[in-house]
Amino acid sequence: MKQATLHQLKVFEVVARHKSFTRAAEELFLTQPTISMQVKQLTKAVGLPLFEQVGKRLYLTDAGQELLATCQEIFERLEQFEMKIADFKGLKQGRVRLSAITTTKYFIPRLLGSFCQRYPGIDIEFKVTNHEKILSRLSENLDDLYILSQLPEQGDINYQAFLDNPLVVLASIDHPLAHEKNIPLQRLAGEPFIMREPGSGTRSAVQQLFDQHGVSVKVKLELGSNEAIKQAIAGGFGISVLSRHTLGLEGISQQLAILDVEGFPIQRDWYVLYPAGKQLSIVANTFLEFLLEAAKQMATQTAEPSL
Ligand code: PGA
Numbered sequence: 079m080k081q082a083t084l085h086q087l088k089v090f091e092v093v094a095r096h097k098s099f100t101r102a103a104e105e106l107f108l109t110q111p112t113i114s115m116q117v118k119q120l121t122k123a124v125g126l127p128l129f130e131q132v133g134k135r136l137y138l139t140d141a142g143q144e145l146l147a148t149c150q151e152i153f154e155r156l157e158q159f160e161m162k163i164a165d166f167k168g169l170k171q172g173r174v175r176l177s178a179i180t181t182t183k184y185f186i187p188r189l190l191g192s193f194c195q196r197y198p199g200i201d202i203e204f205k206v207t208n209h210e211k212i213l214s215r216l217s218e219n220l221d222d223l224y225i226l227s228q229l230p231e232q233g234d235i236n237y238q239a240f241l242d243n244p245l246v247v248l249a250s251i252d253h254p255l256a257h258e259k260n261i262p263l264q265r266l267a268g269e270p271f272i273m274r275e276p277g278s279g280t281r282s283a284v285q286q287l288f289d290q291h292g293v294s295v296k297v298k299l300e301l302g303s304n305e306a307i308k309q310a311i312a313g314g315f316g317i318s319v320l321s322r323h324t325l326g327l328e329g330i331s332q333q334l335a336i337l338d339v340e341g342f343p344i345q346r347d348w349y350v351l352y353p354a355g356k357q358l359s360i361v362a363n364t365f366l367e368f369l370l371e372a373a374k375q376m377a378t379q380t381a382e383p384s385l
Pocket of ligand 1: 243
């Protein structure tokens with residue numbers, strides 16, 4: 079391995095991540111023959127094949143997988159070193175990788191705006207996806223911090239609840255139930271229901287409540303987007319359960335009503351977490367502190383009107 083260069087390791091890491099020479103060439107702005115040559119030289123230095131091609135697909139060999147894990151550790155350490163040096167120079171510089179469930183997109187992007195103003199040297203990679211996909215990113219150690227509403231059952235993690243994330247029943251503003259009080263949960267069984275996709279945390283929390291009370295709803299439509307669900311409700315398609323955070327300030331929310339249904343809101347929290355063994359980088363820590371501070375402020379602001 080003494081002959082291997084950092085550049086070759088970088089090229090290899092990108093090919094291994096995309097499982098494609100073409101996409102690696104695109105990401106690195108290099109030609110495909112250059113990529114192939116770098117991987118060939120690295121393979122020679124390792125002394126074992128790193129990839130195997132089956133049909134059109136590229137797979138990592140055992141040696142390739144081992145090398146990929148090693149490369150990821152090396153690059154993470156180098157990134158941390160760069161951040162430390164920047165910190166010595168009095169600068170906060172580096173990249174924070176963040177993945178979060180869909181409902182946080184009504185809160186986190188705004189926060190990112192003020193964070194980036196305060197720390198112009200910090201770049202953010204922000205991935206918004208559903209609960210199940212966040213868990214799989216967590217198991218692959220792809221990000222620095224993860225935000226979700228239901229803690230993983232397995233794995234040693236550091237976590238902190240930072241804001242509530244209640245789930246409410248939504249109907250169109252002119253729905254007959256919109257003005258009723260104390261609606262029994264069972265009444266929802268008679269309504270056309272719009273459900274989030276399998277893998278969604280919202281869906282599993284709702285399903286759990288219905289199962290506990292033996293309620294079976296008529297799922298007329300399954301949608302993978304909170305926005306699309308709100309449009310469908312406003313269009314009179316049926317009712318659904320979503321996080322109250324999805325009721326942002328935009329126009330569509332004025333066409334929706336929160337129903338007063340027994341068992342609702344389902345009280346949940348947003349948690350920020352990371353694997354217990356992970357050493358958070360300086361910039362990830364900076365973001366974590368910023369997030370917790372902003373959440374504290376937001377919680378006092380929302381609490382104030384009812385004081
Ligand atoms: P989901 O999570 O996007 O997986 O439904 C949202 C939430 O739990 O608030």
